[in-house]
Amino acid sequence: MSGHSEILLFQVGARVFAAEVYDVVRVGAVRNAQEPELLVRSALGEPFARNRGIVVASHQGGTEHTLVVDQILGVRTVPESDVHPLPAFAAECLQSPSVTGFVLVDESPMLLIDLPTLVREQRASAAAAPSP
Amino acid sequence: MRERSEPDAKNKARKAAPRRGKNGVSQDADRLAAFVRGFAEGRYDARLDPDDFADPGLAAVAAAVNAAADHIVSQMRTAQQRVAAVGEGVDEAIEAMIRLVVQGDLSGTLRLGVTDAALTPLVAGVGQVMETLKKFVTEIREAALQLSTSAAEVLAAATQNESSTSAQASAIHETTATMEELKGASHQIAENAQMVASIAEQTLTSGRQGEGSIKAFMEAMEKVRHNAVEVDEAIGKLSRRVERIGTVVDVIDEIADRSDLLALNAALEGAKAGEAGRGFSIVAAEMRRLAENVMESTKEIKNLITEIREATHAAKEASDGNKRMAAEGEKLGGSAMHNVTGILTGIQETSDAARVIHLATQQQRTATEQVVQSMSEIEEVTRQAQAGSRQATGAASELTKLAERLAELVKRFKVD
Numbered sequence: 001m002s003g004h005s006e007i008l009l010f011q012v013g014a015r016v017f018a019a020e021v022y023d024v025v026r027v028g029a030v031r032n033a034q035e036p037e038l039l040v041r042s043a044l045g046e047p048f049a050r051n052r053g054i055v056v057a058s059h060q061g062g063t064e065h066t067l068v069v070d071q072i073l074g075v076r077t078v079p080e081s082d083v084h085p086l087p088a089f090a091a092e093c094l095q096s097p098s099v100t101g102f103v104l105v106d107e108s109p110m111l112l113i114d115l116p117t118l119v120r121e122q123r124a125s126a127a128a129a130p131s132p
Numbered sequence: 133m134r135e136r137s138e139p140d141a142k143n144k145a146r147k148a149a150p151r152r153g154k155n156g157v158s159q160d161a162d163r164l165a166a167f168v169r170g171f172a173e174g175r176y177d178a179r180l181d182p183d184d185f186a187d188p189g190l191a192a193v194a195a196a197v198n199a200a201a202d203h204i205v206s207q208m209r210t211a212q213q214r215v216a217a218v219g220e221g222v223d224e225a226i227e228a229m230i231r232l233v234v235q236g237d238l239s240g241t242l243r244l245g246v247t248d249a250a251l252t253p254l255v256a257g258v259g260q261v262m263e264t265l266k267k268f269v270t271e272i273r274e275a276a277l278q279l280s281t282s283a284a285e286v287l288a289a290a291t292q293n294e295s296s297t298s299a300q301a302s303a304i305h306e307t308t309a310t311m312e313e314l315k316g317a318s319h320q321i322a323e324n325a326q327m328v329a330s331i332a333e334q335t336l337t338s339g340r341q342g343e344g345s346i347k348a349f350m351e352a353m354e355k356v357r358h359n360a361v362e363v364d365e366a367i368g369k370l371s372r373r374v375e376r377i378g379t380v381v382d383v384i385d386e387i388a389d390r391s392d393l394l395a396l397n398a399a400l401e402g403a404k405a406g407e408a409g410r411g412f413s414i415v416a417a418e419m420r421r422l423a424e425n426v427m428e429s430t431k432e433i434k435n436l437i438t439e440i441r442e443a444t445h446a447a448k449e450a451s452d453g454n455k456r457m458a459a460e461g462e463k464l465g466g467s468a469m470h471n472v473t474g475i476l477t478g479i480q481e482t483s484d485a486a487r488v489i490h491l492a493t494q495q496q497r498t499a500t501e502q503v504v505q506s507m508s509e510i511e512e513v514t515r516q517a518q519a520g521s522r523q524a525t526g527a528a529s530e531l532t533k534l535a536e537r538l539a540e541l542v543k544r545f546k547v548d
Contacts, residue, residue, distance in 0.1 A: 027393060029390075072396055075400055075402075
């Protein structure tokens with residue numbers, strides 16, 4: 001179906017974000033996931049309820065990581081015209097490359113997140129941090 | 133004199149004998165008889181002449197009669213002289229005694245010029261009378277003195293008695309008035325005691341009603357406690373049922389959650405499949421909506437269960453509170469029953485005591501009335517005694533004056 005995008009809406013804290021459904025392997029319960037695979041804190045913030053986990057495959061495709069979120073709002077089909085890349089100025093201001101643009105859902109703009117990039121950044125950041 | 137008269141009579145009788153015969157003897161006898169009759173009639177101076185007698189024997193008799201007459205006359209004169217002397221002596225003694233008595237001087241000894249031995253007893257008797265008089269006067273003087281002293285003492289005592297009687301009468305009057313007041317007070321006390329007995333009786337009735345109410349209250353408390361136990365058991369059952377419902381709801385919730393996940397993943401796969409997965413995505417979305425509805429419902433059920441738990445907990449606490457309150461109520465009821473029993477006993481004793489007081493005060497009132505009556509009689513008697521005391525005081529005063537008068541009179545007699 002050309003001219004449309006399938007996006008997944010999820011909530012971390014008080015904010016709602018969007019992601020391409022192709023970046024999501026599946027959705028699961030956090031309680032069923034193994035602790036090393038969980039990604040609780042990220043650039044999106046820290047979830048309150050931690051009810052759901054979005055299983056994301058790395059770019060290399062070898063491993064899966066679970067991004068812990070508060071809620072999965074659902075899958076929406078939006079027109080391509082409502083999906084916009086980040087303006088150049090905004091992209092320059094943002095440190096993280098995981099935010100790729102924004103999408104209008106019901107006329108409300110939501111940040112479009114590149115989940116594999118987000119997972120990779122967080123993993124790299126965690127690996128660079130001194131161990132306690 | 134007799135010796136001188138006898139020869140003359142003999143001679144006269146001898147001379148008369150030869151001249152007269154038998155007639156002469158009769159005459160001589162008549163003459164003798166006439167002489168004796170005349171002597172007996174008091175003609176003491178007449179004498180017979182023996183010479184005139186014819187009979188010598190009668191002449192001798194005549195002479196003897198003359199001699200006897202002379203002797204008798206002589207004796208009579210002697211006796212008359214003695215009588216005169218005695219009479220003078222008696223007069224002297226009486227005059228001397230009267231004089232001493234009139235003069236009041238009994239101190240001396242009565243001295244009389246009487247020498248006649250026949251008057252010696254009289255003189256002695258007069259002297260004895262004087263001594264007796266002196267003794268009497270002395271004793272009367274002493275008695276008058278004592279009488280005066282005693283009369284003064286009697287007067288003082290009578291005066292004191294009159295004063296005491298007056299004071300006694302006043303005291304009796306006051307006592308009578310006080311007893312009258314006491315009688316009124318006894319009457320008032322009797323009425324009050326009757327009222328107390330009546331109130332105590334009413335209180336006793338109310339107390340018994342209260343005792344019945346407390347028994348009913350305790351029975352109600354027992355029922356409340358029993359009901360509270362039953363409610364507690366029902367709450368326990370309810371709580372267990374609610375817990376069971378909660379468990380079932382958790383299971384439903386878990387199922388709904390998994391259904392939601394499944395629906396999400398189905399929708400995700402449908403979206404990934406593109407146009408081919410469109411219908412699949414619609415079904416998945418519907419499933420997800422259903423799962424969300426179920427979760428929403430289970431959430432509401434959980435909220436309700438929470439509310440039921442809280443309400444059950446509150447009901448359990450209330451039930452426990454009811455049990456505690458019922459037990460406390462039973463305890464308080466028992467205590468109240470004990471206290472009411474004590475109060476009833478006290479009220480009964482009060483009622484009995486009030487009745488006894490009422491009876492005693494009635495008896496007291498009767499006794500007081502008798503005392504008042506007696507006091508009135510005593511007051512009357514005391515009034516009479518007071519009048520008698522006044523009379524006694526007057527009599528004692530009169531007696532004192534008489535004793536003084538007697539003493540003055542006795543003082544006139546000098547005995548020392």
